[in-house]
Amino acid sequence: MKPRQLYEARAKVAKAVAHPSRLIILDALADKEMCVCDLTDLVGADQSTVSKHLAVLKNAGIVADRKEGVMIYYRLKVGCLKGFWHCIEGVLKQNLKEQQAIMGSS
């Protein structure tokens, strides 16, 4: 087994991704960088809430920000998230398939 510290580090990154609002943000940032105001509209939560979500992502090293005048633009720093979603999507599809199998057999 690897050192516990590694698992905690991994968990921190995984935890940063494990929230619907943050997933929305990451999905949006996959295409282009966006300012906090845009992301706030997109997520549909309070600006301060979105700001805190962004802080979590930044702290985990998943996004980076850039200041331009009053605005702060966030962008993805990680390129492998697509594979991430693909993996998760696979789990979801499999779960769905199993659910349907259960329903069908009743």
Add this chain to the structure above:
Amino acid sequence: MKPRQLYEARAKVAKAVAHPSRLIILDALADKEMCVCDLTDLVGADQSTVSKHLAVLKNAGIVADRKEGVMIYYRLKVGCLKGFWHCIEGVLKQNLKEQQAIMGSS
């Protein structure tokens, strides 16, 4: 933007992975199936705690279990986790590199 429901479903899977003990479990299951007792020793927590962690992973569709006598063996149901870790590991390495850059420049 995709339906909010999708992000919630994704988040559930991501959340299931986002805990050190569960990461230890998943890492161990990558090689072979293991019974709860083995995993309990490995994680080093109370048996009931490990049992609940396993329930979380099972509920998310990441692991499956098999009963054999008194023992219950858990196994990975998802094959793409290796890419998962690789992606996270990349983030961690990058974070480390940036930390070192900061230390070096002082």
Add this chain to the structure above:
DNA sequence: TGGCTCTATGGCAATTATACCATCGATTGG
């Protein structure tokens, strides 16, 4: 059957996460 081992579950306390409000600092435009 009785006792033992292996797991799962209910209960509970402590910690952590989340969301909103209020507010502050920074920047820009008038």
Add this chain to the structure above:
DNA sequence: CCAATCGATGGTATAATTGCCATAGAGCCA
């Protein structure tokens, strides 16, 4: 300079997560 906008932070209430204890159920063996 003043007002307005953008984003971050402190405070606080609520919800979710986590861990352990106690205990229940299931299977095995003497």
